[in-house]
Amino acid sequence: MNLFTPFTLGSIQCQNRIGMAAMSRQRCDNKEMIPTAMMKCTAGFIITEGLPLNLDSIAQEGSSAIFNIKQAEAWAQIVSELHEKGCKIIAQLWHCGRVTNYVNNPLAPSAIKIKNSKYNQPKEMSLDEIQLVIKQYLECSKLIQSAGFDGIEIQASSGYLLDSFLKSSANKRKDQYGGSFENRCRIILEIVDQLKTVFDPQRMGVKISPITRQYDTYDPNPKELYKYLLEQLDLRNVGFIEIRDDDYPENWLDFGYPSSKSDIANVFQFCRPLFKGQIIGNGKVTPEMGNELIQKQICDGISFGRLFTSNPDLVDKLKTGQKLNEVDNSTLLSQGPKGYIY
Numbered sequence: 471m472n473l474f475t476p477f478t479l480g481s482i483q484c485q486n487r488i489g490m491a492a493m494s495r496q497r498c499d500n501k502e503m504i505p506t507a508m509m510k511c512t513a514g515f516i517i518t519e520g521l522p523l524n525l526d527s528i529a530q531e532g533s534s535a536i537f538n539i540k541q542a543e544a545w546a547q548i549v550s551e552l553h554e555k556g557c558k559i560i561a562q563l564w565h566c567g568r569v570t571n572y573v574n575n576p577l578a579p580s581a582i583k584i585k586n587s588k589y590n591q592p593k594e595m596s597l598d599e600i601q602l603v604i605k606q607y608l609e610c611s612k613l614i615q616s617a618g619f620d621g622i623e624i625q626a627s628s629g630y631l632l633d634s635f636l637k638s639s640a641n642k643r644k645d646q647y648g649g650s651f652e653n654r655c656r657i658i659l660e661i662v663d664q665l666k667t668v669f670d671p672q673r674m675g676v677k678i679s680p681i682t683r684q685y686d687t688y689d690p691n692p693k694e695l696y697k698y699l700l701e702q703l704d705l706r707n708v709g710f711i712e713i714r715d716d717d718y719p720e721n722w723l724d725f726g727y728p729s730s731k732s733d734i735a736n737v738f739q740f741c742r743p744l745f746k747g748q749i750i751g752n753g754k755v756t757p758e759m760g761n762e763l764i765q766k767q768i769c770d771g772i773s774f775g776r777l778f779t780s781n782p783d784l785v786d787k788l789k790t791g792q793k794l795n796e797v798d799n800s801t802l803l804s805q806g807p808k809g810y811i812y
């Protein structure tokens with residue numbers, strides 16, 4: 471078994487185990503937030519860039535979205551083109567939480583600003599605002615379904631809204647959404663329960679980053695927290711999780727936390743026995759590491775992020791053993807097709 475062995479991600483049949491990880495590329499028109507047709511590559515599965523739920527959940531300029539019919543129609547066209555190439559496509563729903571300068575008083579579990587950062591002071595969400603966000607997930611998921619996507623992924627990693635509910639450094643709430651592990655996981659599980667009314671849970675996934683400290687989100691006891699979360703996702707029959715590993719010292723040095731690896735040395739191995747569904751490994755995984763993780767059955771699929779930006783033809787290159795281009799950081803968040811379609 472290796473990256474090229476077909477597999478079923480939840481109930482999504484993929485021609486290989488190579489995925490493109492979600493990447494905001496800032497290449498869309500700000501006002502309409504309609505996806506550009508440039509987003510093209512081939513892979514077993516493609517996860518879209520994080521799609522904000524509405525205008526209050528935007529982290530940066532140039533995002534695409536799927537909260538209105540016009541956006542959904544544009545997505546339907548992209549989905550059908552990718553299907554013709556045999557790729558499966560999963561929409562990632564995203565709320566940036568306090569990681570924004572775009573929104574005044576952005577929403578967060580608690581009114582805690584990200585340390586040493588330029589980001590705006592957030593406000594603590596009221597219970598009504600939490601319910602509204604859950605409803606917005608539901609409304610977007612209906613459009614995702616209508617656009618013909620194969621699946622949906624909830625972005626609960628990397629310091630954005632849902633990750634900041636999970637981790638105790640950012641969540642000091644005293645109500646049913648803060649405090650215990652159960653309470654900090656509640657909003658994610660309530661979103662899953664709502665999306666299940668629209669999507670088969672086997673077509674649903676959750677992206678997590680148990681040990682990242684990105685944007686000042688830290689929990690001193692990630693083992694207990696994620697054991698509970700994964701057990702609950704299993705109970706709900708969720709098809710897959712995507713796990714972002716973390717080996718970025720700047721994420722802990724900047725915020726004064728201990729090294730990520732001191733919590734859980736191998737986060738993929740830690741999660742494997744805790745979750746019955748499929749596991750996608752992510753985060754500085756090379757193709758060689760990916761093959762090994764699959765062969766040892768630690769992960770079922772691998773999502774590559776930056777490698778795809780310099781190699782949109784990554785799958786063909788790996789198949790034919792061609793040399794891969796180096797990642798060009800200057801094109802990650804720039805405009806234009808370079809680093810996007812070639």
Ligand SMILES: Cc1cc2nc3c(=O)[nH]c(=O)nc-3n(C[C@H](O)[C@H](O)[C@H](O)COP(=O)(O)O)c2cc1C
Pocket residue numbers: 491492493494495519520562625627628677714752753754755773774775776777802803
């Ligand atoms: C330019 C850029 C934009 C990103 N945008 C998103 C995003 O919208 N949603 C998300 O979950 N992760 C996002 N990520 C993180 C990637 O999905 C991935 O987790 C990360 O790059 C690690 O994988 P890699 O080492 O293979 O690049 C982004 C990464 C980059 C480089």
